[in-house]
Amino acid sequence: MKIAVIGAGHIGNTLGKKWSTAGYAVYYGVREPGNPKYSHLWESGEVYNIHRAIETAKVVLLSIPGDAVTEFVETCQDSLEGKLIIDATNNIRGGPMNNLELLYEKTQNTQLIRAFSTLGWENFENPVINGQQVDLFFCGHSGARAVAEKLISDIGLRPIYLGPLEKADLVDGLTRIWFELVFEQAHSRRLMLKMVEKD
Numbered sequence: 001m002k003i004a005v006i007g008a009g010h011i012g013n014t015l016g017k018k019w020s021t022a023g024y025a026v027y028y029g030v031r032e033p034g035n036p037k038y039s040h041l042w043e044s045g046e047v048y049n050i051h052r053a054i055e056t057a058k059v060v061l062l063s064i065p066g067d068a069v070t071e072f073v074e075t076c077q078d079s080l081e082g083k084l085i086i087d088a089t090n091n092i093r094g095g096p097m098n099n100l101e102l103l104y105e106k107t108q109n110t111q112l113i114r115a116f117s118t119l120g121w122e123n124f125e126n127p128v129i130n131g132q133q134v135d136l137f138f139c140g141h142s143g144a145r146a147v148a149e150k151l152i153s154d155i156g157l158r159p160i161y162l163g164p165l166e167k168a169d170l171v172d173g174l175t176r177i178w179f180e181l182v183f184e185q186a187h188s189r190r191l192m193l194k195m196v197e198k199d
């Protein structure tokens with residue numbers, strides 16, 4: 001499967017590298033593909049401009065700053081048609097944490113997933129803490145659930161589905177808890193929230 005990774009910073013590059021290792025074809029979509037600052041990406045994928053990356057892939061990971069998404073959607077509306085879009089962005093300056101409503105309203109025939117937004121990127125790079133696998137809570141279109149679960153599992157995380165898009169606020173609540181613990185209570189960024197269920 002081909003994955004366009006839009007925004008190749010901490011989240012994009014971490015997930016892109018791991019998906020590449022798992023056998024996916026990764027296409028990084030960046031603003032200046034010719035810039036040598038992206039040369040470290042070549043070992044895990046192709047570096048394209050944003051439109052070309054989206055057009056090449058079926059799955060699109062959105063890993064740019066939350067406040068850049070409005071402009072991104074306006075510019076890329078046509079090429080996003082029919083894609084499975086994973087929104088990992090967080091609006092940290094207020095408003096809804098996710099960008100699902102915008103994506104839903106402005107794109108055609110897309111399947112939307114809210115994932116990779118609740119934990120720091122270090123936990124995706126190394127998804128085991130104290131010998132325990134990191135859980136990733138996510139939500140989105142049920143038709144995209146199986147693909148999303150596979151993509152999450154292939155990062156090394158345990159996927160836990162919370163339901164359709166309407167559950168995004170629940171997912172984002174977990175992000176707020178993570179932010180509170182890490183940024184206000186000074187806990188480590190290598191911190192996860194785990195579901196433990198009696199057999």
Ligand SMILES: NC(=O)c1ccc[n+]([C@@H]2O[C@H](COP(=O)([O-])OP(=O)(O)OC[C@H]3O[C@@H](n4cnc5c(N)ncnc54)[C@H](OP(=O)(O)O)[C@@H]3O)[C@@H](O)[C@H]2O)c1
Nearest residue numbers: 007008009010011063064065066068089090117119120121
């Ligand atoms: N860091 C985390 O642990 C974490 C965890 C969960 C979710 N998130 C969310 O994931 C998103 C990415 O976070 P990050 O930490 O990976 O950020 P980052 O390291 O700063 O990387 C952001 C990337 O987005 C690109 N970018 C910036 N503005 C853009 C624009 N207007 N259009 C297109 N691309 C643009 C940057 O490209 P240039 O190189 O061209 O500047 C950069 O490659 C954010 O929404 C963040 O809230 C982050």
